[in-house]
Amino acid sequence: MKIHIKGGRLIDPAQDIDAQTDVFIAAGKVVALGAAPDGFHANRVIDAAGHIVVPGLIDLCARLREPGLEYRATLESEMAAAVAGGVTSLACPPDTDPVLDEPGLVEMLKHRARMLNLAHVYPHGALTVGLKGERLTEMGELTDAGCIAFSQANEPVDDTQVLFRAMQYAATFGYTVWLQPTDLHLAAGGVAHEGEIAARLGLTGIPVLAETLAIGRMLQLARATGCRLHLARISSRAGLMLIDQARLDGMQVSCDVAIHALHLCDVDIGYFDPQCRTVPPLRAQFDREALRAALADGRIDALCSDHTPVDDDAKQVPFAEAEPGTTGLELLLPLTLAWAREMHLPLKLALARITSDAARVLGLNAGHLKVGGAADVCIFDADAPVRISRETLRSQGKNTPYLGRELLGRVSATLVSGQVVYEAPARH
Amino acid sequence: MARNPQLNKHGELQHLLTTEGLPRDVITRILDTAEPFADVAEREVKKVPLLRGKSVFNLFFENSTRTRTTFEIAAKRLSADVINLNIATSSTNKGETLLDTVDNLAAMQADMFVVRHASSGAPYLIAQHLEATGRDHIHVVNAGDGRHAHPTQGLLDMYTIRHYKRDFTQLSVAVVGDILHSRVARSQIHALSTLGVPDLRAVAPKTLLPQDIERLGCRVFHDMREGLRGVDVVMMLRLQNERMQGSLLPSAQEYFKFFGLTEEKLALAKPDAIVLHPGPMNRGVEIDSAVADGRQAVILPQVTFGIAVRMAVMAMLGGGNA
Numbered sequence: 001m002k003i004h005i006k007g008g009r010l011i012d013p014a015q016d017i018d019a020q021t022d023v024f025i026a027a028g029k030v031v032a033l034g035a036a037p038d039g040f041h042a043n044r045v046i047d048a049a050g051h052i053v054v055p056g057l058i059d060l061c062a063r064l065r066e067p068g069l070e071y072r073a074t075l076e077s078e079m080a081a082a083v084a085g086g087v088t089s090l091a092c093p094p095d096t097d098p099v100l101d102e103p104g105l106v107e108m109l110k111h112r113a114r115m116l117n118l119a120h121v122y123p124h125g126a127l128t129v130g131l132k133g134e135r136l137t138e139m140g141e142l143t144d145a146g147c148i149a150f151s152q153a154n155e156p157v158d159d160t161q162v163l164f165r166a167m168q169y170a171a172t173f174g175y176t177v178w179l180q181p182t183d184l185h186l187a188a189g190g191v192a193h194e195g196e197i198a199a200r201l202g203l204t205g206i207p208v209l210a211e212t213l214a215i216g217r218m219l220q221l222a223r224a225t226g227c228r229l230h231l232a233r234i235s236s237r238a239g240l241m242l243i244d245q246a247r248l249d250g251m252q253v254s255c256d257v258a259i260h261a262l263h264l265c266d267v268d269i270g271y272f273d274p275q276c277r278t279v280p281p282l283r284a285q286f287d288r289e290a291l292r293a294a295l296a297d298g299r300i301d302a303l304c305s306d307h308t309p310v311d312d313d314a315k316q317v318p319f320a321e322a323e324p325g326t327t328g329l330e331l332l333l334p335l336t337l338a339w340a341r342e343m344h345l346p347l348k349l350a351l352a353r354i355t356s357d358a359a360r361v362l363g364l365n366a367g368h369l370k371v372g373g374a375a376d377v378c379i380f381d382a383d384a385p386v387r388i389s390r391e392t393l394r395s396q397g398k399n400t401p402y403l404g405r406e407l408l409g410r411v412s413a414t415l416v417s418g419q420v421v422y423e424a425p426a427r428h
Numbered sequence: 429m430a431r432n433p434q435l436n437k438h439g440e441l442q443h444l445l446t447t448e449g450l451p452r453d454v455i456t457r458i459l460d461t462a463e464p465f466a467d468v469a470e471r472e473v474k475k476v477p478l479l480r481g482k483s484v485f486n487l488f489f490e491n492s493t494r495t496r497t498t499f500e501i502a503a504k505r506l507s508a509d510v511i512n513l514n515i516a517t518s519s520t521n522k523g524e525t526l527l528d529t530v531d532n533l534a535a536m537q538a539d540m541f542v543v544r545h546a547s548s549g550a551p552y553l554i555a556q557h558l559e560a561t562g563r564d565h566i567h568v569v570n571a572g573d574g575r576h577a578h579p580t581q582g583l584l585d586m587y588t589i590r591h592y593k594r595d596f597t598q599l600s601v602a603v604v605g606d607i608l609h610s611r612v613a614r615s616q617i618h619a620l621s622t623l624g625v626p627d628l629r630a631v632a633p634k635t636l637l638p639q640d641i642e643r644l645g646c647r648v649f650h651d652m653r654e655g656l657r658g659v660d661v662v663m664m665l666r667l668q669n670e671r672m673q674g675s676l677l678p679s680a681q682e683y684f685k686f687f688g689l690t691e692e693k694l695a696l697a698k699p700d701a702i703v704l705h706p707g708p709m710n711r712g713v714e715i716d717s718a719v720a721d722g723r724q725a726v727i728l729p730q731v732t733f734g735i736a737v738r739m740a741v742m743a744m745l746g747g748g749n750a
Contacts, residue, residue, distance in 0.1 A: 199638035200448065202548040202576030202611055207639070271433055271556070272549030316527055316557075318547035320574070 008048025013352030014368030028418035056088025056376030058358035060304035068097030073309035073396035079118035081395035083422040085330040086378030094126040095153035101126035103145035133157035151178035167227035181214035235280035237290035258306035274322035309397020327397035334407035375418040384410035446577040461740035479508035502738035548574030582615025584734040600627040605665030631655035
């Protein structure tokens, strides 16, 4: 299959390109940019005039709910959601049921994903067995099975000795450890950012201290063990300042932020909207502003959807009883564009955070459209509205505070390894 | 944006969920409406027919005999049919969700739900659900949700203060005790600041205060003596048993020593200061018996006024904004 993507504005942050450039694809790879190679006869020409052509988006954290939580979502539904959102590669955390702590489970997931032939799936293996924070997993075997990093998902490791050794062991082989910084005890029972809103609504607070204390602990352990550390879902300005300081001291550490944390804060909980219950919690307005700025200037490396499909039964309950999480795969692009517009950022910079920068964090040769590279492509109309509704979302998770809203940035087509895996339905 | 869920589109009271954001005029109207109901209690025949033919469901997802009883008496004095459901011990334990329970009861032609729930915001969920499903003729009264609000308690406290002190705009009021876990404290604070109390104080150890409580409009005191100096009203809060020892407080004895209301500490308040307590009291923990039974305590009148205020709220909601 030879494809010619014609007349689009190519934005490829990895190659510093932002210009009208045609893309030529053959045998799953990009074979030329600009002019067609000699003798290239396209089987298909995709008219991208007026649209933007970018490397397929890379999502650092998307829960597919397989294995075990298929009533929440299935690989089919979530992979369809991914490509509908322009996401062609995604990393999934190990908090499935059973937990991704055995090579067989990882192989099965990779196999199922390959059979679907939609987005590429990169599992994170569990750092400890069952994410219980007690025993190390077979990290070597898990890597051979296809894990690209090790994580505790949202389960803190309470025992510092265990975390120390897990990081030591990971460092032995050069594996990256992903940790979501939350102090188990300070966050116990908490459901919202500790501050005025939680005080008014009578919700148990999670103090910023739960994040900063955990970051401090993780940074020190990473320094002591030489382990490569990625801090997932930073939520506070104070947390960012600790990471800044560590980098000034010469430490290599990466971090990300969830897309909803760039747009929402604790005030959005409003009258107890369970859709605004997240882990970590939506924090104060000044935290949100700090996150937006830090992502713009690169102190936060990348952006993720933190996609977490939750069924209605687990959301239509009082706020504190609601399961945390929001659906995100199909909101990642429009909300990234909204952030870029509101911050007056060049699109190339903004899109880098969900393409080339995300690939760098994951250590993947992806997130670019270099000649010879995989033809993972997202084509979108930045000015076309996309309605977020139960009917339009392909994800089985309809849980988002944006339900009923209209955002800008409509994906028109997604290609994975040179195959068109998604095309937007014709517009009326 | 979601509009204030307790007011209808005409700005009238549709549900009573919290005292926060309740217009001053609405609060005053509730208190005014309660005045004649306080007299009903003195009459030979204690009933008025305002809610005749209406069904009030007391939905108690958390046990509270006292609060449930006062709502029951209030509804009966308004001639409503009252159905008490102690759901803490029934259907949700069988796996039925909160909203399923509500749907089932709504199908039994309920006119009003009086809801007590351990989770903050549960009555909002019910009110929003009723509205979303086109059943906004059913009213919801919050009878206490988690740590969030207990608006009828807050309002009966306002009634009590107005009864003894008349003018809110000259008062110093201290709220003392476990404010962190108290829905009563939040409802009092919002109502007091809406009614124009110029000096509102929160008195508690740091472990029993929510972060940023000052933003609700109160001054914080950790020294009870300082906090009580010159006040007109002392509002004591109940300290739950499970908070008395552990990581919040070392012991009930030490709490009493520093934050228990004794005659000696009360002497620092104005000579005509009144003492309120939402009950049930822990004598010797947050309040000394000499004070609880003393001449400044208005704790029993609170209970009596509570019925009148609850009658007023139910009459205004169910009787077409009487």
